[in-house]
Amino acid sequence: MATTRGATERLDSGDCYRRTLSRSIRVNKEEHLRVKSAVIRRDFLKTGIMLVGGLVVLGSLGEVPAQAHVRPPGVIDESKFLAACNRCGRCLDACPTQGLTTVSLLDPRSSGSPTLSGYCRVFDEVSIPPYPGGNDELKSGAIPGTPCLKCVYSCPTGALTVLDIRQAKMGLAAIDKGTCLGWVSGTCNRCFDTCPVNAVVESVQYQPVVDATKCIGCAQCTYVCPTSPKSVIVNPLERT
Ligand code: SF4
Ligand code: SF4
Numbered sequence: 001m002a003t004t005r006g007a008t009e010r011l012d013s014g015d016c017y018r019r020t021l022s023r024s025i026r027v028n029k030e031e032h033l034r035v036k037s038a039v040i041r042r043d044f045l046k047t048g049i050m051l052v053g054g055l056v057v058l059g060s061l062g063e064v065p066a067q068a069h070v071r072p073p074g075v076i077d078e079s080k081f082l083a084a085c086n087r088c089g090r091c092l093d094a095c096p097t098q099g100l101t102t103v104s105l106l107d108p109r110s111s112g113s114p115t116l117s118g119y120c121r122v123f124d125e126v127s128i129p130p131y132p133g134g135n136d137e138l139k140s141g142a143i144p145g146t147p148c149l150k151c152v153y154s155c156p157t158g159a160l161t162v163l164d165i166r167q168a169k170m171g172l173a174a175i176d177k178g179t180c181l182g183w184v185s186g187t188c189n190r191c192f193d194t195c196p197v198n199a200v201v202e203s204v205q206y207q208p209v210v211d212a213t214k215c216i217g218c219a220q221c222t223y224v225c226p227t228s229p230k231s232v233i234v235n236p237l238e239r240t
């Protein structure tokens with residue numbers, strides 16, 4: 001019995017040793033992984049902070065060229081707008097289409113200021129979302145249209161100027177004739193049908209062209225364009 005108990009004790013003690021060893025290895029591995037991920041996180045944060053810090057320093061030194069952005073209606077002079085906008089985000093909250101977002105940290109001069117990345121409703125009578133034929137009454141002049149301008153009226157600093165929405169210049173639409181279905185196969189005129197200010201004209205049947213004097217950059221044409229990627233996009237204007 002004593003021999004058996006001794007053998008069992010030795011066996012137990014061996015098992016115990018192996019268990020302790022394997023636990024110790026596991027703990028070491030977990031610790032290693034913890035330290036490794038902490039180092040990766042720290043390096044990531046350090047790199048991010050250095051990148052943003054570098055951009056901010058360069059921006060303050062005037063070495064980062066100002067970037068142009070598609071803006072909400074009411075921006076006429078970019079420098080005055082940037083000086084007045086306190087980045088409160090009220091215009092974003094007021095926009096019924098949720099088409100406004102903020103410029104990222106990668107552009108330190110403009111970061112936090114509003115940019116139109118979706119589409120602008122323009123008139124309260126335009127359905128959300130817009131659809132071809134949905135603006136017929138506006139386009140024909142049967143109804144005058146009530147300017148939305150909720151972003152402008154919500155701005156507490158006057159960074160966005162009250163204006164005639166038909167004179168707004170948020171950006172300027174451009175059509176890619178290489179992919180536009182109107183130009184490629186004469187099978188689409190959605191932007192022509194939708195544009196709330198009649199800025200899309202058809203040069204030949206179903207071949208749309210943007211009239212730069214009328215386009216306000218609302219991007220409703222982009223929204224209704226059926227191609228992927230979109231064959232009509234709104235580009236920012238240089239307004240510095
Ligand atoms: S006018 Fe209206 S829809 Fe257009 S950006 Fe301003 S709040 Fe949004
Ligand atoms: S509401 Fe006016 S101040 Fe506030 S983020 Fe918009 S533009 Fe800037």
Ligand code: SF4
Binds near residue numbers: 220
């Ligand atoms: S062409 Fe496009 S961006 Fe320009 S006003 Fe018409 S729908 Fe808006």
